[in-house]
Amino acid sequence: METDEEIVVRLATAIDVDFALPIVAEMEASALARGTGIAKRDPAIIRKKILEGKAVIAFTADGVWAGFSYIQPWEEGRFVSNSGLIVAPAFRGLKVAAAIKRKIFELSRTMYPVAKIFSITTGLAVMKMNSRLGFEPVTYEQLPQEPLFWEGCKSCVNYPILVAKNYRNCLCTAMLFQPQEALA
Template identity: 50%
Template sequence: MKKIEDIKILVASAEHVKYVDDINDAIDLASKQRGTGIARRTFEYLQGKMLDGKAIIALDDNKFAGFCYIETWENKNFVANSGLIVRDEYRGLGLAKAIKYKAFALSREKFPDSKIFGLTTGLAVMKINHELGYRPVTFSELTADDLFWNGCKSCVNHDILERTNRTKCLCTGMLYDPAWEKNKKEEAPVKKRSLLDIIKKLSLSNLTGKKEVQGSGSSKLISKIFNALFV
């Protein structure tokens, strides 16, 4: 029985170019099985991704198990993790998720300020994207680069995209914007205190063990309660 622990997930390099034909064969097979499109790339294109260190490959010993590559658009303002594929015999192990996480980490390392996006018809990929922080968006929020959209021409559903002027297709557009994380960090967190925490803090200040001077007691009490809540 195959285990994901036995599979190596690596940044592809020149030594992995020999797997390009296997990768494209797996893409063609998956496209036929699903009845939906996964864009096939030329040998030279995938070779270039490997030589540039912009691809992730999964190997079971010396056997190809899965793959994904990185593309950049609009002067690297947009990054896509594309062509995610796992061979039939390795499905159900969580390999697609592991490859996707590795590709996402590589994208963040190489292009920390770029928006990361993708088009997918697979529910499993959508779930993984959601876990990584992607959000579903309209196609207008993705790159407008014609080179990216031209890559959809090898998809069996390209005519739908053309008929709708790139507004919709069978794929769902998903986007991760690093600015979202920055905004979260800049937001001041609201301290939450339980009633027990407040009572303990008031007790430590000897609130119950001291008599306040009349006229100033209420203001001091309010001050101590405020400090217990927010400090």
């Protein structure tokens, strides 16, 4: 779909909590359509991220939902994940994902300036966006090791692979941004 409409990507606020259900539904539908693994999200978690100021959302100028992403701190803020990136089908291919990715990365750097920022994905487009922001592929040993982190993967179709590999790798590529290296 071509569009001349301007897409606004901004910090999600309390007025956006009603979008939690369509966001979660689109995440699941997108994963099924691509045949890739993605951890299912609970709408309550999405609402919580919005209310905590840890999410960004995209809309057209006339209020049509276009996309979403959120952050999650781990290990007392030593790490922060950029998670749940989703773009509504009508807005794919229009660089909405790249705009959301830049905004969620900025939010991560603002809220957790010394944290290592990571993203786990099976998608080449996300890997390319991450690379442009300074992320590098890493092994799973370089990610947070707290058990709660891996709980989020349980609903993914690839979870049995992760368990069989003793949480050392899976079909997802782990990518990490290390702020001190970016300053060097």
